[in-house]
Structures are given as structure tokens and as C-alpha cells.
């Protein structure tokens with residue numbers, strides 16, 4: 001029987017454990033976590049088959065070891081694993097958001113002949129913890145692999161283990177990974193947090209303050225709700241690249257500040273127009289490759305039963321929703337309902353059906 005040890009049963013660890021059990025119910029998934037409550041929740045919910053107290057002892061029996069703690073913990077765990085006598089054919093992998101320091105920490109292990117593949121699913125959430133875990137969390141997302149010198153057979157073994165995630169595999173070097181993800185994920189998290197902090201300071205004396213925020217502020221700052229411990233570890237392990245990318249961003253802000261100060265309307269217009277051209281070109285396939293962004297935004301009157309009516313109409317037409325989200329519902333004012341579909345066909349059929357039923361579609365992505 002194949003034994004998989006997942007160390008760190010949080011959002012990502014529990015989601016991968018669920019996906020492993022889904023595709024391979026015969027495998028035994030062991031969970032380890034420093035948080036006792038998370039571990040017992042995972043066991044009660046059947047996310048793992050058994051909880052282990054001594055992860056190093058469990059590692060000796062494991063055929064696969066999946067490290068899913070914060071990146072600094074992953075780095076420390078790899079160093080510890082190099083001191084243990086693991087099964088000779090064990091496969092060690094991780095899910096950390098940065099890869100250069102992780103791959104470096106895995107070197108002593110690899111020098112001992114142990115197979116290690118660095119990994120990173122490019123999906124997740126600003127939510128954290130075992131209770132947010134879902135087997136379909138990574139569906140259609142990219143999953144970076146840094147196999148180094150590990151054989152194709154072992155890479156296929158990992159891909160088969162995680163087949164239920166339905167990810168798109170992408171092999172890169174650790175440096176390529178950290179540069180791209182630094183720009184697309186780490187920098188945006190810094191920007192979102194900085195904007196929330198600065199706004200809180202500026203509006204501290206306003207009684208309504210942040211509660212007046214509209215859709216734009218909410219969407220650009222959603223990720224400021226992410227876990228501070230996890231993000232401290234990410235930035236500590238990608239400092240060189242993120243600080244360089246952050247400097248580029250500061251330069252952009254500085255340029256637009258100068259243009260606004262000098263009332264340089266041409267330059268300000270160009271600033272927005274350039275961004276708009278780039279952003280508009282990004283359809284669902286170009287932006288993260290996530291086809292679950294087939295959205296319809298409906299104007300809905302704020303009345304009891306509207307959401308039920310919309311979902312019933314969609315269900316009657318056998319149109320499955322990936323997600324439903326209520327935006328800006330205020331008393332006696334229309335709200336906006338965001339409906340997310342799996343594909344463009346379902347999105348189009350839903351648009352026709354709901355328009356015919358009298359609903360107004362304000363936007364579609």
C-alpha cells in the first residue's frame with residue numbers, strides 16, 4: 001500500500017490530500033500539523049486517514065512526502081529529511097510559493113539519492129486553514145514543477161498522484177518561477193496590503209471610512225486578507241527579485257505622480273490607455289488560464305427571492321454554476337450578482353435565458 005505523508009494540513013495540504021484520496025482511495029494519507037485542532041478536523045472529515053504526532057517517524061514509512069507548511073518550514077523540513085533514513089524510492093515534493101531557496105535546501109537530500117520535485121500550484125485563496133480545503137481548488141490552474149535532475153518517470157508518478165487536481169503542469173527552473181510569480185503574485189500582495197494600510201491611515205478620521213469602498217477597492221484589495229505568517233515567509237525567500245520588481249512598480253507610481261502634479265493630461269491618458277489595452281487583451285485563457293472566469297454580472301433588485309429565482313432558472317435549464325457572489329447589495333438599491341460558469345457556452349445560454357426573463361446584464365468577462 002502506498003503511504004503519503006502530508007506535512008501541513010492547511011488550505012493547500014488538505015486540498016491536495018482530498019484530491020489524492022479522490023483519485024487513489026486505496027492510498028493511505030497521513031497528516032501532520034503543529035495545530036492539533038486542524039489535524040483532528042482533517043481526521044474527522046476524512047481528509048486524511050490518520051493523524052501523526054511524530055512526523056519524522058512517519059516520514060521513514062512514507063512512499064511520498066508532501067511538504068505544505070509555510071515556505072520557511074518547508075526549507076527546514078527538507079534539511080531535517082536529509083538527516084533521516086527514508087525509503088530509497090520515496091518521492092519528496094512541496095507546494096511552497098517560492099522555489100529557489102526550497103530547491104537549494106533539497107540538495108543534500110538529492111545528493112543522498114532521494115527524488116525531490118519542487119512544486120507550486122498557482123491557485124489558492126486569500127483564505128487559509130484546513131476548513132477552506134477543497135479537492136477542486138486547483139482545477140484548470142497551472143501547477144509549476146521544478147524537477148531538476150529527477151527522472152521523467154518520477155515526474156509522471158507525481159502527476160498521476162495529483163491527477164484529480166486537474167491542473168495544467170508547467171516545468172520551469174526555480175529562478176524563472178520566482179521571477180514570474182514574484183511579479184504576478186508576490187508584488188500584488190504587497191501592493192494590496194500597502195493600499196489597505198495607507199487608506200486606513202488617510203480615512204482614520206472618517207466615521208464611515210473603508211465601509212464606503214466600492215467594487216474597485218474591494219477587488220484590488222481582496223488578497224490583503226491573506227495570512228500574514230505565510231506572506232512573511234514568502235517575501236523572506238524571494239526578497240531579491242521582489243524588491244527589484246517593487247522598485248519597477250514604485251517607478252511607475254512616481255511617473256504618474258509627476259504627470260498628475262504637472263497636469264500632464266496626455267501622459268495621464270497614456271498611462272491609463274496603455275494599461276487598458278493590455279488588460280482588455282487578457283481573456284480568461286490569457287489571464288491565469290482559468291476558464292472558470294466566465295462571469296455574468298446581473299443587476300438584481302434587492303428583494304427576497306431574487307437569488308433563488310435566478311438559480312432556479314439556471315438549474316431548470318441544466319446550467320451549472322461554478323460560483324455565485326453578491327456584490328454591492330444595498331437596501332432598496334439594485335445589487336449586482338456575479339455568476340460564474342465553467343465555459344463560454346453555459347455563459348451565453350445563461351445570458352440569453354436571464355435576459356429573456358427580464359434581468360439586466362451589466363457586464364460579462
Ligand SMILES: NC(=O)C1=CN([C@@H]2O[C@H](COP(=O)(O)OP(=O)(O)OC[C@H]3O[C@@H](n4cnc5c(N)ncnc54)[C@H](O)[C@@H]3O)[C@@H](O)[C@H]2O)C=CC1
Pocket residue numbers: 007008009010011012013032033034035038068069070071073074095096097098120121122123124125126127128129130227230234
Ligand atoms: N494560500 C494559497 O493560496 C497558496 C499557498 N501556497 C503555499 O502553500 C503552503 C501552505 O499554504 P496554505 O495551505 O495556504 O497555508 P495554511 O496556513 O492554510 O496551512 C499551513 C499549515 O501548516 C501548518 N504549520 C505551520 N507551521 C508548521 C510546522 N512547523 N509544523 C507543522 N505544521 C505547520 C499550519 O498549522 C497550517 O495548518 C505555503 O508554503 C504557501 O506558500 C501555494 C499555493 C497557493
Ligand SMILES: O=C(O)C(=O)Cc1ccc(O)cc1
Pocket residue numbers: 096097121122123124125126127185223
Ligand atoms: O487568492 C489569490 O488570488 C491568490 O493569489 C492565491 C495564491 C496565493 C499564493 C500562491 O502562491 C498562489 C496563489
